[in-house]
Amino acid sequence: MRVVIVTGASSGIGQSAAIQIARRGAGVILTYSSNQAGALDTVAHIEKVGGTAVALPLDVGRSETFxxxxxxxxxxxxxxxxxxxxxxxxNNAGFGQMAMFEETTEELFDRFTRILLRGPYFLTQTLLPLLADGGAVVNVTSNAALLSGMEAGYSAYGSLKGGLVVLTRYLAKELSPRGIRVNSVSPGSTRTRIAGDAFARHPEVIPALAAKTALGRVGESDDIGMVIATLLGEESRWITAQNIEVSGGYNL
Incomplete structure (x- = not known):
């Protein structure tokens, strides 16, 4: 049985990806930071569809724990x-927070760096000896790093997610001798608990986001989770070093 590690899988995109991966017959090691209940809920969902999963605690912002x-x-x-x-x-675990350029503190910038770029970089490095030849890595980035998703207030978040897009290409090059494929997905506006469950707290923003999306709605976690699962599968065996925007045509 294939085994996949999914970080930040207690809710949202990570939870969906873990479940979709399990539906395709793989075992899942999923991680959580503070939301243990959500992680156990993910495990229960996977077991309900006949899969096997283990939930482990992990703070991707603390590389000394890796x-x-x-x-x-x-x-x-x-x-x-x-x-x-x-x-x-x-590599899915992360967080989002809006801050205009003039108001972005070094503390916030450093937190973005630790969690969004430094964490995936050194976690992948730490786990690499255990990753089987012919395997795959998917990094979850954001269309905030792309022209289509640029919105005021996300200069720090988008810059660090952009760094993860570049890291994806370098990893694809350096790990290719082992047959390891590395790709990234860049979600657009997706209904998750990101930014302190912002969509639940501010549902009034949803119609405006949907209006800017070619397919006429905001994304759902499964829209992204299914793409992640597909990139790990045999059907994507000839895809590497690619960043796939999964946004329903945001700002198209």
Whole structure:
């Protein structure tokens, strides 16, 4: 059985990706930071569809914890799947916050850096010895890093997500001798709990976002989760170093 690690899978895009991956027959190691209940809910959903999942705590903003996390992964692989490697990694965990350029503090910028770029960079490096040859990595970025998704107030967030797009291409090049494919997906406006559950707190913004989207609505977590699962699958075996915008045609 294939085994996939999905970070930040207690809700939203990560939760959807974990479930969609499990539906395609893979075991899932999913991570959570503070929302353990949500992570256990993801595990329950996966078990309901006949899959197997393990939830592990992980703060992607604290790279000093990554070696201990790797040992937890080793234990989960051995005890649950009788394996010493995994097949794919989805770097999804993150956070979003709006701040105009003039109001962006160094503290906020550094937090974006730790979680959105430094975390995926060194987590992937830490787990690389356990990633099987012929495997795959998907990085979840944002169309805030692309011309189509540029909106005032996201200079720091978009810049760090843009760094992850560039990292994706470098990893695809450097890991290709092992047959490891690396791609990224850039969601547009998606109904998740990002930015403190902003869509639930401010539902009035949804019609305006839908009006700017060619397909006439905001995205849902499954719109992104299914693409992630597809990129990990056999049908995407000849795709690497690509960034795929998944936005329904935002600002098209």
């Amino acid at each position: 070696p201990a996390f790797r040992e937890s992964v080793v234990t989960a692989l051995r005890d649950t799947w009788q394996r010493d490697s995994f097949d794919s990694l989805v």
